[in-house]
Amino acid sequence: MQPFTTILNTGTGFLEKAQNHLTRTLTSMKGQYRDVKAYAEMLKKEDTLIYEVYENINMPKLPGELYHGSSIVHPGKVGDEFFMTKGHFHQVLETAEVYYCVHGQGFMMMETPEGEWAAEELKPGIVLYVPPRWAHRSINVGRDDLITFFVYPGDAGHDYGTIEVKGFRKLIVEQSGKPAIVDNPRWLAK
């Protein structure tokens, strides 16, 4: 394989020449938001764009390769809960991910199958190490796009299903105009 470049616009998150661009709307977040009524009402009006990913993923699915790209979580809320990504474990659990925040304000919500959880702040300049075994979800708590650059091993894969069924233990909602970490009432322990 030949070396190749893409170009990240830190203001918009657009990764010029990226191999793939995916978009996730409200529909794809079904069952994830605490306020089911607010979700349904919002969806009735429009299948709002929640987040986008530009990614370079055409390399072999091997541990020595590095898939990478940019993630843009748009600002907004469903009820009082902030816009966020679906969140996932890696299919190969023993693989890490590095995030570098270039724009916006948010959190990475993380948890392990063993019951630990952690939330780390994301703001420009923050480099976050998500170790192997930690599921992760970006949450935008600001008024502008939350933009991160990410890198993970080529063999990692995505397990979205576990989170779709269980949810994350913790949610981030707006309370008195500030982000607050609260228990997810619908989280399934098993």
Add this chain to the structure above:
Amino acid sequence: MQPFTTILNTGTGFLEKAQNHLTRTLTSMKGQYRDVKAYAEMLKKEDTLIYEVYENINMPKLPGELYHGSSIVHPGKVGDEFFMTKGHFHQVLETAEVYYCVHGQGFMMMETPEGEWAAEELKPGIVLYVPPRWAHRSINVGRDDLITFFVYPGDAGHDYGTIEVKGFRKLIVEQSGKPAIVDNPRWLAK
């Protein structure tokens, strides 16, 4: 392992809370610069700082982990050849590296054991994929620091010895005030 953050200053390259900081001076670049006389004269005056690396490398040496950090190549020349890193293959050849340039102007010089070479421009916003098997060296052709953020697999390791003995096929020197890619007269084919 718990998630952790470090903070990248894109103006200086300083990675706050990094696990390690290494510095390379002129001494460590012995035999790499084309102009041996200019090298010796420069060293007589001062063992000049050429580049620095802030790195997070305390994770297990496993393929699923991601070592990462920032690299700062200071501006300058030895004779007409620009300041650069030592350059290396990975010990585990089949491992890639991702570079994201946040400051400055430069090139990544690359080559494979099979005889291919490539030079890619580095400037703010450029995301460079160095595929498995490609040795790589950052070269600062600007007047300011060249700063990149990098990520590579935890088991990759560094093979500096091959480049120390063979050199790179190509060098970047200043010709008529501009960077020019030229053959390395001391490059060893074997």
